[in-house]
Amino acid sequence: MATKTTPLSGFPELLPSARVVEREVIASLSRTFELHGFANIETRAVEPVDVLLGKGETSKEVYLLERLQKEQAGSDAGVGLHFDLTVPFARYVLEHAGHLEFPFRRFQIQPAWRGERPQEGRYRQFTQADVDVVGRDELPFHHDVEVMRVMVEALDALPIPPVSFQFNNRKLIQGFYRGLGLPDLETAIRTIDKLDKLPPDKVAELLVSDAGATSEQAQRCLELATIRVSDTSFVERVRALGVEDELLDEGLAELAAVVEGCSAGAPATVTVEANLRIARGLDYYTGTVVEIFMAGYERLKSVGGGGRYDALATDGRTTYPGVGVSFGVSRSLIPLLADGVLAGSRAVPSAVLVAVTTEETRAQSDLVAASLRAHGVPCEVAASAQKFGKQIRYAERRGIPYVWFTQDDGTSQVRDIRSGEQVAADPDTWSPPTDDLRPQVVMKEQQQ
RNA sequence: GUGGGUGUAGCUCAGCUGGUAGAGCACCGGCUUGUGGUGCCGGUGGUCGCGGGUUCAAGUCCCGUCACUCACCCCA
Numbered sequence: 001m002a003t004k005t006t007p008l009s010g011f012p013e014l015l016p017s018a019r020v021v022e023r024e025v026i027a028s029l030s031r032t033f034e035l036h037g038f039a040n041i042e043t044r045a046v047e048p049v050d051v052l053l054g055k056g057e058t059s060k061e062v063y064l065l066e067r068l069q070k071e072q073a074g075s076d077a078g079v080g081l082h083f084d085l086t087v088p089f090a091r092y093v094l095e096h097a098g099h100l101e102f103p104f105r106r107f108q109i110q111p112a113w114r115g116e117r118p119q120e121g122r123y124r125q126f127t128q129a130d131v132d133v134v135g136r137d138e139l140p141f142h143h144d145v146e147v148m149r150v151m152v153e154a155l156d157a158l159p160i161p162p163v164s165f166q167f168n169n170r171k172l173i174q175g176f177y178r179g180l181g182l183p184d185l186e187t188a189i190r191t192i193d194k195l196d197k198l199p200p201d202k203v204a205e206l207l208v209s210d211a212g213a214t215s216e217q218a219q220r221c222l223e224l225a226t227i228r229v230s231d232t233s234f235v236e237r238v239r240a241l242g243v244e245d246e247l248l249d250e251g252l253a254e255l256a257a258v259v260e261g262c263s264a265g266a267p268a269t270v271t272v273e274a275n276l277r278i279a280r281g282l283d284y285y286t287g288t289v290v291e292i293f294m295a296g297y298e299r300l301k302s303v304g305g306g307g308r309y310d311a312l313a314t315d316g317r318t319t320y321p322g323v324g325v326s327f328g329v330s331r332s333l334i335p336l337l338a339d340g341v342l343a344g345s346r347a348v349p350s351a352v353l354v355a356v357t358t359e360e361t362r363a364q365s366d367l368v369a370a371s372l373r374a375h376g377v378p379c380e381v382a383a384s385a386q387k388f389g390k391q392i393r394y395a396e397r398r399g400i401p402y403v404w405f406t407q408d409d410g411t412s413q414v415r416d417i418r419s420g421e422q423v424a425a426d427p428d429t430w431s432p433p434t435d436d437l438r439p440q441v442v443m444k445e446q447q448q
Numbered sequence: 449g450u451g452g453g454u455g456u457a458g459c460u461c462a463g464c465u466g467g468u469a470g471a472g473c474a475c476c477g478g479c480u481u482g483u484g485g486u487g488c489c490g491g492u493g494g495u496c497g498c499g500g501g502u503u504c505a506a507g508u509c510c511c512g513u514c515a516c517u518c519a520c521c522c523c524a
Contacts, residue, residue, distance in 0.1 A: 009516060061449095061522095084524080116522070117449085128524050292524095304524065328524030357482080385482095392484040405483080417484070 172251025346399025
């Protein structure tokens with residue numbers, strides 16, 4: 001039965017060698033998160049629609065789930081696919097609160113779905129990696145530093161281009177605006193957030209017209225928003241603007257602690273900055289906020305972000321504050337794979353192709369393969385007893401680095417088909433160099 | 449959701465003012481009766497997105513539709 005297929009936009013599928021890269025990235029992230037004591041959880045793909053919409057965000061395009069036989073609708077009525085990992089996590093915390101220990105640290109690496117128009121770095125199904133710490137009733141500030149620090153280390157360990165963590169603090173912004181006497185804090189924040197699209201004088205105009213600021217106040221807001229440094233010198237620069245407010249002081253202290261904590265130990269490929277125009281929309285953030293950008297891929301906007309939310313979840317009696325950050329695995333990886341910056345070293349796990357001389361002696365080859373596997377060397381036996389040239393080419397096409405030849409006298413030879421070097425070898429003891437044992441992530445120089 | 453672009457071989461594309469389909473790469477075979485990558489020769493492969501219209505004749509013109517894609521919006 002011939003079936004004509006058409007690609008489904010926004011639902012990316014990787015070929016095996018690219019999947020090697022994605023799997024390694026997920027494994028590496030998991031390793032770092034676990035190194036810091038974060039437990040893994042996986043939530044179900046669906047949530048009740050009212051939970052999904054409870055976040056208040058309007059235009060989230062939620063995919064609804066529906067049975068073909070609607071008259072038999074039961075408990076699966078009114079559910080949709082989750083569009084991020086935070087909403088399901090908040091629900092998970094409430095539902096399992098009685099069985100969790102707080103503060104609860106968890107990481108979650110799963111797909112999410114959004115029915116929006118796909119573009120580079122933006123898909124309808126995408127994988128993201130979240131780390132959060134949640135407390136019951138209270139969550140000390142030092143967890144802000146902890147969780148951001150974990151993501152800094154996790155991304156520092158990944159084979160991707162350098163990333164930049166740009167931190168700000170909502171208390172700092174709100175305190176500053178309040179101290180300044182701005183009438184409409186929310187609109188002001190949202191307006192300042194447009195700085196990357198509109199020129200500063202345009203933003204100043206909007207602050208006056210929309211947020212009710214005087215032109216003097218608008219000017220101060222812009223001065224604050226243009227402060228961007230990679231150490232704690234922003235504290236003095238903000239103070240120099242002459243605004244006094246308790247919340248501002250708190251925000252300055254917190255931001256300084258986050259920047260200091262994340263820069264400690266000088267990460268190799270991660271830079272950390274205080275960027276006082278990062279606002280992250282309105283949302284539910286109440287303190288630390290962060291956006292993550294990847295060098296050479298600024299056009300993707302942020303590849304990750306997060307922050308502090310004092311009310312991640314609440315059941316009316318108990319409130320669960322949280323702090324977390326997420327990294328867009330699909331968002332960053334798929335463009336890198338498409339550009340050839342990242343690639344898998346081969347499309348199959350096999351490190352060795354055991355050649356078959358004739359179908360009558362295939363058993364010999366099977367024995368060799370069994371010996372190799374017995375000490376952990378992934379291998380496969382040739383599909384047919386073609387000419388050796390064909391069998392070598394089969395291996396080459398798949399990126400299998402070694403071909404094994406059995407010989408009439410019972411001895412064996414293994415050939416490295418990249419160098420052409422061929423040596424006698426014993427299947428019970430021979431192993432390839434570690435780098436050849438499993439497919440590797442290969443990172444090429446950026447060709448932008 | 450709004451606006452632009454594009455749909456021809458597995459992939460990248462050519463096809464002038466309408467005359468009945470091409471290239472490169474890939475794939476298969478041979479030169480090369482058992483050790484590949486280069487070279488030469490040959491071969492397989494197309495409802496020209498789908499539907500309708502104009503015409504003696506449509507990949508080409510017109511209408512519709514679907515898909516993909518880019519920008520806006522939003523975000524990972």
